[in-house]
Amino acid sequence: MSEKEIHIEVHRDDEASKLGMWLFIFTELLLFGGLFLVYTVFRAEYPQNFHEGSLELSVTIGAINTIALLFSSMTVAMALSAIQKNNRKLAMRLIAVTLLMALIFLFNKYIEWSMKFEHGLYPGSPLMPHLGRGDLMFFSLYFFMTGLHALHIIVGMVLLTMCFFKIKNGTLNYQKYIHLENGALYWHLVDLIWIFLFPLLYLIT
Amino acid sequence: MSGNKKNEYVSYLEHQGKYKGIFSWIFTLDHKRIGLIYMYAIIVLFSIGALMGLLMRIELIAPGETIMKPQTYNGMFTVHGIIMIFMVVIPGLSVVFGNFFLPILIGAKDVAFPKLNRFSWWVYITGCGLAIASQFMQNGPPDTGWTFYAPYSTTTGSNVIMATFAAFVLGFSSILTGLNFIVTIHQMRAPGMKFFNMPLFSWAIYATAWTQLLATPIVGITLLMLIAERLFGIGFFNPSLGGDPVLFQHLFWIYSHPAVYIMILPALGVITEIIPTFCQKKIYGYKAIALSSLAIAGVGFLVWGHHMFTSGMSDQARWFFSFLTFLVAVPSAIKVFNWLATMYKGSIDLKPPFLYALSFIFLFTIGGTTGLLLGSVATDVQVHDTAFVVAHFHYIIFGGMGFAFFAAIHYWLPKMYGRMYNMKRATIAWGINFVGFNLLYFPQFILGIEGMPRRYFDYLPQFQPLEVVSTIGGFILIGGLIFMISNLVQGARKGEIAPANPWHGTTLEWQIPSPPPLENFDEAPIINPNPYDYK
Numbered sequence: 001m002s003e004k005e006i007h008i009e010v011h012r013d014d015e016a017s018k019l020g021m022w023l024f025i026f027t028e029l030l031l032f033g034g035l036f037l038v039y040t041v042f043r044a045e046y047p048q049n050f051h052e053g054s055l056e057l058s059v060t061i062g063a064i065n066t067i068a069l070l071f072s073s074m075t076v077a078m079a080l081s082a083i084q085k086n087n088r089k090l091a092m093r094l095i096a097v098t099l100l101m102a103l104i105f106l107f108n109k110y111i112e113w114s115m116k117f118e119h120g121l122y123p124g125s126p127l128m129p130h131l132g133r134g135d136l137m138f139f140s141l142y143f144f145m146t147g148l149h150a151l152h153i154i155v156g157m158v159l160l161t162m163c164f165f166k167i168k169n170g171t172l173n174y175q176k177y178i179h180l181e182n183g184a185l186y187w188h189l190v191d192l193i194w195i196f197l198f199p200l201l202y203l204i205t
Numbered sequence: 206m207s208g209n210k211k212n213e214y215v216s217y218l219e220h221q222g223k224y225k226g227i228f229s230w231i232f233t234l235d236h237k238r239i240g241l242i243y244m245y246a247i248i249v250l251f252s253i254g255a256l257m258g259l260l261m262r263i264e265l266i267a268p269g270e271t272i273m274k275p276q277t278y279n280g281m282f283t284v285h286g287i288i289m290i291f292m293v294v295i296p297g298l299s300v301v302f303g304n305f306f307l308p309i310l311i312g313a314k315d316v317a318f319p320k321l322n323r324f325s326w327w328v329y330i331t332g333c334g335l336a337i338a339s340q341f342m343q344n345g346p347p348d349t350g351w352t353f354y355a356p357y358s359t360t361t362g363s364n365v366i367m368a369t370f371a372a373f374v375l376g377f378s379s380i381l382t383g384l385n386f387i388v389t390i391h392q393m394r395a396p397g398m399k400f401f402n403m404p405l406f407s408w409a410i411y412a413t414a415w416t417q418l419l420a421t422p423i424v425g426i427t428l429l430m431l432i433a434e435r436l437f438g439i440g441f442f443n444p445s446l447g448g449d450p451v452l453f454q455h456l457f458w459i460y461s462h463p464a465v466y467i468m469i470l471p472a473l474g475v476i477t478e479i480i481p482t483f484c485q486k487k488i489y490g491y492k493a494i495a496l497s498s499l500a501i502a503g504v505g506f507l508v509w510g511h512h513m514f515t516s517g518m519s520d521q522a523r524w525f526f527s528f529l530t531f532l533v534a535v536p537s538a539i540k541v542f543n544w545l546a547t548m549y550k551g552s553i554d555l556k557p558p559f560l561y562a563l564s565f566i567f568l569f570t571i572g573g574t575t576g577l578l579l580g581s582v583a584t585d586v587q588v589h590d591t592a593f594v595v596a597h598f599h600y601i602i603f604g605g606m607g608f609a610f611f612a613a614i615h616y617w618l619p620k621m622y623g624r625m626y627n628m629k630r631a632t633i634a635w636g637i638n639f640v641g642f643n644l645l646y647f648p649q650f651i652l653g654i655e656g657m658p659r660r661y662f663d664y665l666p667q668f669q670p671l672e673v674v675s676t677i678g679g680f681i682l683i684g685g686l687i688f689m690i691s692n693l694v695q696g697a698r699k700g701e702i703a704p705a706n707p708w709h710g711t712t713l714e715w716q717i718p719s720p721p722p723l724e725n726f727d728e729a730p731i732i733n734p735n736p737y738d739y740k
Contacts, residue, residue: 020384
């Protein structure tokens with residue numbers, strides 16, 4: 001009926017997109033905030049078990065993962081700068097490095113988890129109900145928090161992979177890079193949460 | 206279609222996009238159509254929930270088993286709660302009228318993220334589907350009450366996981382809608398429209414959106430923990446596994462109390478729009494009303510403990526939560542007094558929207574003042590978990606948010622469809638609803654004080670007279686609702702063609718044709734710094 005052009009479908013507002021992403025990041029922080037609260041409550045209730053539990057975790061692997069994520073945060077920020085300077089090749093390479101770091105992180109996580117699985121330490125295992133209440137709580141929280149975080153890593157990887165292909169086909173370029181900017185913001189969030197998880201679970205003894 | 210012979214514009218109802226038929230609705234990016242499909246979904250769900258309420262009332266008409274078994278009754282009040290809270294009143298006004306009118310009120314062509322808006326609706330419908338499915342799966346409907354209190358919810362055999370996951374999904378939709386509205390208000394206001402030039406409904410939506418955004422993640426993670434607990438035997442909330450059931454209540458109410466303000470703030474906003482229009486008078490205390498919305502939202506985050514006075518908290522925590530609860534009464538009262546001051550010496554026109562708005566004030570005041578009784582520790586211990594609580598929150602949620610929804614639909618229907626409902630029938634329906642409502646819920650205050658517990662399928666014989674009165678009220682109310690909805694449907698489909706500004710309002714939605722053009726403003730709107738500029 002109408003030949004009229006629809007403005008709203010071509011409307012573009014990068015400021016709004018960025019604001020939206022920041023708000024979404026707040027909600028993610030609050031999501032983990034709830035978990036940190038639960039962690040705090042049970043840490044106060046079972047300090048000894050949490051101490052012993054954290055000794056069970058490998059600080060080395062945790063530290064490698066921390067470095068991998070920090071490094072990947074740097075590379076994704078560099079990728080954004082590269083695309084702003086219209087250097088597509090470099091941007092794609094940097095995103096690839098970021099994704100590689102993410103894979104390293106997930107691989108290490110896999111090693112860590114399978115070590116726990118071998119010892120029968122996983123939620124729902126026959127062994128877990130026989131542990132003390134504090135130990136049960138520590139390992140439950142460990143799996144729940146790192147599991148939810150790993151899920152966020154995967155979501156972040158999907159976002160960055162999409163950016164990679166968008167750069168490849170040119171829809172993401174030096175004039176229109178909001179998707180990469182938001183993807184990078186999300187990636188920093190994933191990194192930030194790990195920065196809190198690492199000391200809470202591995203370091204505080 | 207016949208309404209537009211004179212005009213050259215294409216309304217959003219007539220516009221043919223890429224899709225045809227029903228797909229032109231579920232794949233639409235237009236905020237107005239999205240508002241309407243939310244409304245249709247909500248009306249269907251509300252009818253299901255109301256029918257369940259009526260069945261429960263019939264069960265309670267006599268002591269002992271009347272029409273259903275105790276376990277069916279448990280499922281019934283749980284499902285009634287889940288539908289009404291998570292699918293009807295929490296999204297309610299904000300997704301229907303927020304979607305439809307927020308962009309128009311601030312002079313925008315659409316919300317900031319139309320695709321995200323459409324996605325929110327899909328997520329919402331998915332959540333509704335999951336929740337309804339949980340009723341019919343083999344383990345039987347969830348029987349925990351809509352609050353999913355641990356540790357019972359971690360051990361009961363009914364479909365708690367499905368229902369909880371549905372609530373999580375619905376929460377996600379709510380977050381995305383809130384995010385969309387905040388960005389819309391920040392970025393999409395028409396040139397010249399400053400924050401303090403916005404109509405007050407936009408302020409209410411703004412405060413609501415922040416609450417949705419900041420509170421919902423907490424319940425999200427809590428529900429995920431509950432699911433994990435059931436699936437893997439993790440003992441977050443089960444004391445026999447080292448967990449803490451009171452912790453669940455804290456986490457749950459950190460969201461679910463602010464959720465009450467997610468429900469009521471848009472309702473307060475609607476009433477604030479209707480009163481100046483039907484009094485033809487400038488709103489009294491614009492800034493106070495705008496900021497009191499933010500104040501209610503802000504203080505609302507700090508009062509969750511008043512749901513737990515009998516759950517085991519320290520005395521200090523109890524009096525502190527009690528004190529903060531009383532504080533909420535201050536911004537709420539600011540609004541009520543400002544409304545009354547607006548009416549003073551106004552030229553009042555008793556049309557159906559205004560009648561609903563007036564009855565809103567009456568019912569909200571009863572609900573609010575009985576809330577103070579529940580907010581003070583000593584009296585709460587007496588009436589906790591009785592029918593008094595049921596009466597209180599129905600006065601707030603149904604008498605408040607529900608009647609505000611009816612007010613809004615009577616107010617804005619001519620704008621949404623370009624047609625007018627039958628005024629006389631609408632007035633009669635209002636009368637029936639008002640009488641039926643009070644007959645249904647007021648006796649429950651008395652029953653509660655006398656000791657009738659909530660969520661009980663059976664009761665002592667001495668409660669029967671008032672229970673019968675309450676059930677009769679239930680029938681009257683259902684009758685009134687059917688009458689009201691049929692009148693509205695008929696009005697929207699075949700009613701007289703409505704003029705663009707039937708109520709002589711001054712806000713922007715009345716300055717454009719009815720139904721609105723596809724992109725709301727074919728010419729840039731003229732922004733009056735005072736949205737309520739009545740002579």
